[in-house]
Amino acid sequence: MSSKKTLSIREMGEAASAASRRLAVLSSRRKNNILEAMAEELEARRSEIQAANKLDLEAGAKAGLSKAMLDRLALTDARFDSMVKGIYDVIALKDPVGRSLGGWVRPNGLEIEKVSVPIGVIGIIFESRPNVTVDAAVLCFKSSNAVILRGGKEAIHSNRALAAAIQEGGEKKGLPANAIQLVQTIQREAVRELVQLEGLVDLVIPRGGEGLIRAVVEQARVPVIKHYKGVCHIYVDKDADLNRAVDIVDNAKTQRPGVCNAIETLLVHKDVAEAFLPMLANRLIAKGVELRGDSESCHQIPEAKAATEADWDEEYLDLILALRVVEDQEAAMDHIHRHGSKHSDAILSENESAQKLFLQQVDSSTVYVNASTRFTDGQEFGLGAEIGISTDKLHARGPMGLEELTTYKYQITGNGQIRP
């Protein structure tokens, strides 16, 4: 059973650091047994957890949370099922720890091996969705990291019930104490303390709105991997297959507009603007998309509103699309360089040198030729699971799966070598 004493944030960091040493030596088989026990315990406590969730939903309704927020908060049966199934999916994934990333022998006989190892202690700071408690804990555990979870205050009852279930379920099969901890206080100060635990917390991953993430970055003294926003672009080149382009743009904008890999701005080469834009407008307007264009786009699409300078930087997360006609590919890439968020951007073109230039020059985590940007996703990449998407450039870029939750060390074996 977990200790019932409430620890301070620093004590939690120290306990996590101690746990991380025990996690580093668990076998894959042992970890999978523990994960299975977590899944079973969640199932066993389903009604208890859903009752806790109901408390959060009632408090949220009373506090006047929006319908969208209440929806995100709800642990429906379907979501519960998928959360539990997620654990079995992670069990099936390969252990990311202990992979050899390279090895060589030096002329003096030293054998150097570069081996993947856990990062150590990871802090996850997230907002309303309580299932993140389980999803994140399970990925951190499978990669032998200790985790400190800090969820939103509106989900505190749900998060406590979920964390207790996986901790206590896991401990039945040998989960090290304090390998998974939930911050019990809802005070904001706890976040600051957590992200300043240099030497105890090795990485913080904030998941949520831009406000949360900026606050974490400003306060942090430990490394942060983050994702501010997804202002994704498609550039329709003069050599694009225009019929196919309509399908791709439609998909990238409307298939699920509220997510980070949906596009916000479309850039169109001036040579095809007249042919392409009315075709596209037909399709999108029928689907209820609001179009905001520069003067040339508005000229081609009478229904479009005039875009302002602010539109180019906006992450709408909604059925709104900004449109701009550009002089050439260079101008399109300039626009992306200035307004993009280094997330996902695509070129639609049949011209190989245009494709190559775009892939090389556009500085985003994922760059596409002739496909929808909606594929930037751990599952779609085949990584199996994802803890988040990084728009940073250090350590991890794009979808972060289990391997991105590891680092490496050099293990060197000698037989008495000294430096001359």
Place this chain on the structure above:
Amino acid sequence: MSSKKTLSIREMGEAASAASRRLAVLSSRRKNNILEAMAEELEARRSEIQAANKLDLEAGAKAGLSKAMLDRLALTDARFDSMVKGIYDVIALKDPVGRSLGGWVRPNGLEIEKVSVPIGVIGIIFESRPNVTVDAAVLCFKSSNAVILRGGKEAIHSNRALAAAIQEGGEKKGLPANAIQLVQTIQREAVRELVQLEGLVDLVIPRGGEGLIRAVVEQARVPVIKHYKGVCHIYVDKDADLNRAVDIVDNAKTQRPGVCNAIETLLVHKDVAEAFLPMLANRLIAKGVELRGDSESCHQIPEAKAATEADWDEEYLDLILALRVVEDQEAAMDHIHRHGSKHSDAILSENESAQKLFLQQVDSSTVYVNASTRFTDGQEFGLGAEIGISTDKLHARGPMGLEELTTYKYQITGNGQIRP
């Protein structure tokens, strides 16, 4: 020729960001031609640069800099030679950009390739040694990164002369403008501005004393890779070859005590303390090493002084060694966990399971079996060159060579895929 107008730090960041796009498309051959032109220009301006260095040395002497600092500042002929030779060494290294780090095809036909790319814009903040201007600029350029260099104020004349030589030499062969920039002001505020250029500077690497590095970390809003200190350990196990252990400990302490991969603390298993410590003391005391031991060590070595709690955390960088007798390997690893700096630590033992446990459990960038810790170094690893050593865990650990100056992106090629 470089522009003579003095840019603000933000303008330098913007110029570097623009340069980084041009750097990303330079061929390896082109980069090597530019590097050669830099080396030639340095040679051509040798006397001019050494005259600038003389100004710094005179000002430093007047300002009362220590002999050690003046020595670090001096661009002697030998150092100049080795700085120029360093450029030819980097020319000979493989281009780290454009490596395929993996590729696969998804069931829907999307071809995903993970490719190494430059990080973008790197800020290097360093202290007295002016040769860092050239060494760091050359490594950043070879890896297609734009660099903003900020050296110590005591080396400002040398750094200006060196930076002008490589910029102007490189530009003769097509070095993009502003690919290499030196901060011209010596005002401290410039460092703060530089490390807060979110969206323009992708990485900051501070090189220097702990004070400089802590100041950078506290002010930074952009990622920092750093190396606070090297408190390295050797643990002499009960199953160590004691004669060999004397040689290895001697080497790790005395071969060059002023560097980060020299050891500061020796941990000895209690079963071999009586046999080993007097043997070791003979060797080390003859070499002028001051020994500071716990009570058991002092009992074995009458010449040893009593260590205080503070000794376990000290980076002496000098001929001083802290000694502690431990109950067992677990206690040794606990000590390293508590007092180490995640740099380099070694076990000396003939016992395979003890070796394995140490390699697995000690959380340092480099862990050794039966060898001196002095090998943690880019050249000794065979990386060819090193921009620094990281004691962080994210992105790069241990010696950072050219590959560690790259990140990756996903390049995805489709033929019309949309997400169902």
